[in-house]
Amino acid sequence: VIKTMEVCRYFGEGETLVKAVEQVSITIEPGEFTAIIGPSGSGKSTLLHLVGGLDNPTSGVVELSGTNIANMSGAQISDFRRDHIGFVFQAYNLIPVLSAEENIEYIMLLQGIAGPARRQRVQEMLELVGLNDLGSRRPNQLSGGQQQRVAVARAMASHPDIILADEPTANLDSKTGIALLDVMKDLNETHNMTFVFSTHDEKIMSRASRLIHMEDGAVVHDERR
Amino acid sequence: VIKTMEVCRYFGEGETLVKAVEQVSITIEPGEFTAIIGPSGSGKSTLLHLVGGLDNPTSGVVELSGTNIANMSGAQISDFRRDHIGFVFQAYNLIPVLSAEENIEYIMLLQGIAGPARRQRVQEMLELVGLNDLGSRRPNQLSGGQQQRVAVARAMASHPDIILADEPTANLDSKTGIALLDVMKDLNETHNMTFVFSTHDEKIMSRASRLIHMEDGAVVHDERR
Numbered sequence A, B: 001v002i003k004t005m006e007v008c009r010y011f012g013e014g015e016t017l018v019k020a021v022e023q024v025s026i027t028i029e030p031g032e033f034t035a036i037i038g039p040s041g042s043g044k045s046t047l048l049h050l051v052g053g054l055d056n057p058t059s060g061v062v063e064l065s066g067t068n069i070a071n072m073s074g075a076q077i078s079d080f081r082r083d084h085i086g087f088v089f090q091a092y093n094l095i096p097v098l099s100a101e102e103n104i105e106y107i108m109l110l111q112g113i114a115g116p117a118r119r120q121r122v123q124e125m126l127e128l129v130g131l132n133d134l135g136s137r138r139p140n141q142l143s144g145g146q147q148q149r150v151a152v153a154r155a156m157a158s159h160p161d162i163i164l165a166d167e168p169t170a171n172l173d174s175k176t177g178i179a180l181l182d183v184m185k186d187l188n189e190t191h192n193m194t195f196v197f198s199t200h201d202e203k204i205m206s207r208a209s210r211l212i213h214m215e216d217g218a219v220v221h222d223e224r225r
């Protein structure tokens, strides 16, 4: 469970003060399939980073499994993320010198998962996102949408409790995007994996069980269906 | 006018041979508003780079205004691009140490456009893409969709004859994307600016006067409407 209480994230100060996230209080429960939607610049990525412990709030509290992250050391937050959270970045953030397989495998290495189990999971993931046979390519040898899918596979590979995905279908055609969403919906229903998306994609919105609308940093609407 | 004749672009060789673009012959006429569509990995970005002279074909000919680029020096191709082509990259490729304004202004500097004219054009562009007041921010101080719009503004700023845009709305919400497309449609109709998009976005497809479908590197359908 991840909880934010009156969380704010401001950048700059005085004349240049930017209120990227303004007084957001939400609770993410296990098993959710939630989409955060809103205009470009409304604070979706910033909120997702706060929820994932990748950024610290200017004010307010973020709780990971009941513990205020302000009371956790950098190492403790890092361990929590490694063991419980998978993050798909809007710009993918793949490691350029590693192959797709190595990028996907990386997190499981950090988690101490054994070699054979790791390699098997990597192959499963490549298949799930439709990239079989492309595993040995480096990111710059892949198309934009293929890189995006490596980033998604990397987040899912260690079967984390919660996946925070920042616009994971932005560079995918309709058919590939739908296939990916079906995989995620399936993981959500069979493994109770929580998914929180920041997205502009109608296909994700229509599959979401909860829609959080943002505008100018604030949550203006939070509907469960 | 940009023309490709039986153009191929292959990567690797032997076992690892990838036919990214296979025997494509198309002519881009002035004033077109064309969308290249197809599944992730089908060759859209690769074709766009070949058309823009940013990449060399493995075989076949690319002609820029009647001249085979194989007969042009690197400097001549570079000058042609600077003077006639605006490119929006799928990953934006903004210069991290420059502000949004400086990123947009850069090409006009290279073209020797005078200071006051440049600065005025930069402000017009920022306004056209909905980023007024964000000009002094650096890319890492902007949201994904805001960075994308800086990349678009940069391509349009020098009023090139032709704009090659690789998924320019991928990270934009519907409303912002439509506003951007209306701006492009307007430039196309009032300035006869040619637009060739690589896209997965239905909104671009519906506005296009020509749809080029790609699959596995080949053009499988080329319809004008």
Ligand SMILES: Nc1ncnc2c1ncn2[C@@H]1O[C@H](COP(=O)(O)OP(=O)(O)OP(=O)(O)O)[C@@H](O)[C@H]1O
Pocket (backbone or CB within 6 Å): A140, A141, A142, A143, A144, A145, A146, A171, A172, A173, B011, B012, B018, B019, B020, B038, B039, B040, B041, B042, B043, B044, B045, B046, B047, B090, B198
């Ligand atoms: N340097 C490279 N080495 C090997 N294969 C490559 C290289 N660059 C691209 N490819 C392959 O060429 C094919 C076409 O890539 P391209 O980037 O043009 O696709 P695309 O249609 O733009 O896809 P997307 O919609 O995902 O952006 C892909 O299968 C890709 O993996």
Ligand SMILES: Nc1ncnc2c1ncn2[C@@H]1O[C@H](COP(=O)(O)OP(=O)(O)OP(=O)(O)O)[C@@H](O)[C@H]1O
Pocket (backbone or CB within 6 Å): A011, A012, A018, A019, A020, A038, A039, A040, A041, A042, A043, A044, A045, A046, A047, A090, A198, B140, B141, B142, B143, B144, B145, B146, B171, B172, B173
């Ligand atoms: N380092 C920074 N300094 C100043 N402002 C920032 C910084 N980072 C982000 N912002 C601003 O915070 C606001 C929210 O950004 P965020 O990336 O969360 O938006 P978003 O909803 O994800 O947008 P998009 O849909 O375009 O990805 C934006 O207006 C952005 O310009």
Ligand SMILES: [Mg+2]
Pocket (backbone or CB within 6 Å): A044, A045, A046, A090, A166, A198, B143, B144, B145
């Ligand atoms: Mg974002």
Ligand SMILES: [Mg+2]
Pocket (backbone or CB within 6 Å): A143, A144, A145, B044, B045, B046, B090, B166, B198
């Ligand atoms: Mg592409």
